[in-house]
Amino acid sequence: MVKAFVTSVDVAQRAGVSRSAVSRTFTEGASVSPEVRRKVLQAAQELGYRVNRLAQGLNNSSSNLVGVVGANLSLPFMAKQLDMLSIGLLRRGLQCLLLNAADARSDIAPLIELIFEFRARAIVVLSGEPPMSIVDECLANGVKLIVINRQLARSDTDIILSDDIAGATLAAERLKAAGCRKVAVVTSGSGTPTQLRRCKAFSDVMTAAGTDIVVWHDGPTTYETGLKAARELLSDRQIDGAFCVTDIMAIGFLDGARNDMGRRVPEDLSVIGFDDIPQASWRSYELTTISQSFEVLTEAVLAALDHELGQSVITNVPVALIERSTVRR
Structure with a gap:
């Protein structure tokens, strides 16, 4: 038999407080007395309780999830890009929700619609081009849309282009x-x-x-x-x-x-x-x-998360010739 996860109700019963007190204890900026906080944290530690971030996000207008849509993820360039982006998101306290568009053909709209269901705060498109209806839906739902190496006929998305x-x-x-x-x-x-x-x-x-x-x-x-x-x-x-x-x-x-x-x-x-x-x-x-530069590309994506919704910023990633040994000198 699979053991059930410890819930906030279990913590509330062990600490002798209300469930809402448990919720406030684990909500940044919420008001809770020092004594109640101490009891809740002690009970949580004893029971091995962890906050359900997914459920927490669904109760709010957005979560700490950033949806990333890409295809050909096994290619070295895509793998390196995804590696650095996921690390950068984690350092910001955000989680990467990866959806593989390999089977999406040219239409990635269903994948992006799936990300909406998780209340993602932003969507990063590594491969493919989102239809204009999806761009409109992102704006309507307060979701930042960041597109890499695609130039859309719109001025309200963040676009990051290699030169x-x-x-x-x-x-x-x-x-x-x-x-x-x-x-x-x-x-x-x-x-x-x-x-x-x-x-x-x-x-x-x-x-x-x-x-x-x-x-x-x-x-x-x-x-x-x-x-x-x-x-x-x-x-x-x-x-x-x-x-x-x-x-x-x-x-x-x-x-x-x-x-x-x-x-x-x-x-x-x-x-x-x-x-x-x-x-x-x-x-x-x-x-x-x-x-x-993978570093510049990653920083451009992270910076775009802070731009106001509907504000378009086009970022060019600079390039340089790297001399090795496959060209005659």
Whole structure:
């Protein structure tokens, strides 16, 4: 038989006080006499009582929960982002309510509606784009909506964007400096706004410089997609540079180039990624990449929690070129 949780009624009976006195004791700022507080805390310790924060939140207009909606959570970039965000929320006394949008296809509305049922004080969207009806519902219910790397046609949500255009420009300039004459741009078939921005900005710089470019896009945003791109592209021996719009695809591309296509990196082929995931610095890759600060991104989300509801703040996460060993010097 499963033992039932100790309730506030049990604590009240042990302390010889009312249930409301127990509730006030564990409610920040509530009025309770020192003697009653002492009795309640002693009884709670003896019984092993813990406050039911979920029930407490449901009794209030909002809880200490922050809903986080994301897909592809196993990808290194998403995993690192979620790791740092959940730690940051805990340090603020908030809890992360994670909902995996992997099976939501393009419609994440049902997941966000589920978060409403928990009286979450804010919703952070890591993947996907919330429909405008959900934005309206967030405002109507006093729920802060924070969207990462999505630009909505509204001015009442907090938007956090990596500086994709600046990053892709840095990558293009670096491959130009390496003397690359024909360059491949590797993207997945997901068509996310982030990948599209990076691809276009990079292509614009290369086209303006008169550099031949080949744009390749197919499959999900995975290591295997990068591997496939290398096998399909590098039979063209004239390709001497590649910009992969995410590091995970760049790592797959590197393995395909070296192990399957017999290319020497960086002597025959220069490769740049984007994101600076932890694996990019591994000794087997030493990937030159565009870094966006996970710390700055996390702080931007936490700062957005304090913005007034309906106030829109667009935060750009700065980027930097991280030189390692996959581009000719």
